[in-house]
Amino acid sequence: MSTIRSLSLAFATSLLLPSIGFSQGAFDGAPEGFIPPPLHPENSDLITQELGEGVYALLSSQPPIDNSGFIVGENGVLVIDAHVNGRMANLIQTRVREVTDLPILYLVNTNHHGDHTFGNAFFPDETQIIAHSETARIMVDFEEEKELILAGAGGRTDFLDGVELRLPDITFEDRMTIDLGGRIVELHHFGHANTAGDVVVYSRDARAAWTGNFIVGAEFIPPVFEPVTRSHLAATTAMAQTLDVDIIIPGHGRPTDATMLTRYAAYLTDLISKVRAEMAKGDTDGLRIVRQLPLDPRWYPAEGTPERGFLPFIEGLHRMNVLRTFQDLSLENS
Numbered sequence: 001m002s003t004i005r006s007l008s009l010a011f012a013t014s015l016l017l018p019s020i021g022f023s024q025g026a027f028d029g030a031p032e033g034f035i036p037p038p039l040h041p042e043n044s045d046l047i048t049q050e051l052g053e054g055v056y057a058l059l060s061s062q063p064p065i066d067n068s069g070f071i072v073g074e075n076g077v078l079v080i081d082a083h084v085n086g087r088m089a090n091l092i093q094t095r096v097r098e099v100t101d102l103p104i105l106y107l108v109n110t111n112h113h114g115d116h117t118f119g120n121a122f123f124p125d126e127t128q129i130i131a132h133s134e135t136a137r138i139m140v141d142f143e144e145e146k147e148l149i150l151a152g153a154g155g156r157t158d159f160l161d162g163v164e165l166r167l168p169d170i171t172f173e174d175r176m177t178i179d180l181g182g183r184i185v186e187l188h189h190f191g192h193a194n195t196a197g198d199v200v201v202y203s204r205d206a207r208a209a210w211t212g213n214f215i216v217g218a219e220f221i222p223p224v225f226e227p228v229t230r231s232h233l234a235a236t237t238a239m240a241q242t243l244d245v246d247i248i249i250p251g252h253g254r255p256t257d258a259t260m261l262t263r264y265a266a267y268l269t270d271l272i273s274k275v276r277a278e279m280a281k282g283d284t285d286g287l288r289i290v291r292q293l294p295l296d297p298r299w300y301p302a303e304g305t306p307e308r309g310f311l312p313f314i315e316g317l318h319r320m321n322v323l324r325t326f327q328d329l330s331l332e333n334s
């Protein structure tokens with residue numbers, strides 16, 4: 001009897017997905033209520049949107065499934081993010097081919113997570129993959145990345161069939177400039193935010209920036225998956241001071257603009273000061289502080305926006321952000 005019971009419990013847990021005690025990297029020790037991001041691509045499409053001459057966003061038909069993009073010069077194409085599997089990586093290339101026959105010279109991974117990198121192996125051998133040096137270092141742990149993606153996939157694994165590790169060919173630290181032939185693309189690293197190797201791809205001509213997981217879409221709050229809230233805030237401020245942006249194509253969610261940087265900075269500043277105030281009272285229990293500081297309604301997605309339907313996810317994300325901020329500030333005090 002006890003065997004049957006423990007078996008059925010294990011089965012139920014695998015179906016429901018654990019909400020406490022994640023052991024998958026960035027979600028390690030996630031607080032109750034945290035919902036892993038749903039990144040299974042289902043049957044999602046990518047819709048091409050021209051942002052300027054030769055500059056294109058590829059927007060997911062099912063946000064928050066990943067967005068992508070590409071920039072075309074006289075010599076060839078640069079693609080932003082490889083997506084999660086072969087179907088999606090091939091769909092990106094189909095969308096490129098609807099615009100140009102020029103070779104895909106470069107593919108940029110905006111961070112190491114599998115939904116941005118698992119498509120790498122499906123691009124041509126001659127495509128040079130570019131990432132921050134930290135992204136290349138962390139990507140080596142392929143199995144951990146699979147766990148992270150599967151955490152939000154509702155128990156399905158088939159969409160990762162055939163994915164293989166393909167590491168970057170070129171890495172950089174703070175900044176890199178690529179000339180595609182009459183079209184310049186800038187790559188910027190503003191510091192450790194959602195991941196240690198977050199990259200912003202910037203077209204100065206189109207005043208457009210692709211931000212991966214660093215700045216996510218309209219109406220969301222920043223995803224602080226690692227205990228680096230102060231660094232996340234510094235990176236947000238650095239981006240706001242460095243780039244003139246009319247449109248942000250986030251890794252996830254609807255496109256937004258530079259007002260998102262102001263919103264992020266205000267949210268993160270508020271988060272840091274509230275967690276610091278709780279700690280100043282002598283509270284050393286991070287999970288109790290999480291319960292003390294639920295998401296303030298001022299950060300709710302506006303009524304009538306599609307993101308409003310994601311409120312439970314955003315509230316869970318905020319709980320993670322509080323815990324990670326407690327951990328970050330604990331490092332400050334140690």
Ligand SMILES: [Zn+2]
Pocket residue numbers: 066113115116212213251252
């Ligand atoms: Zn992502």
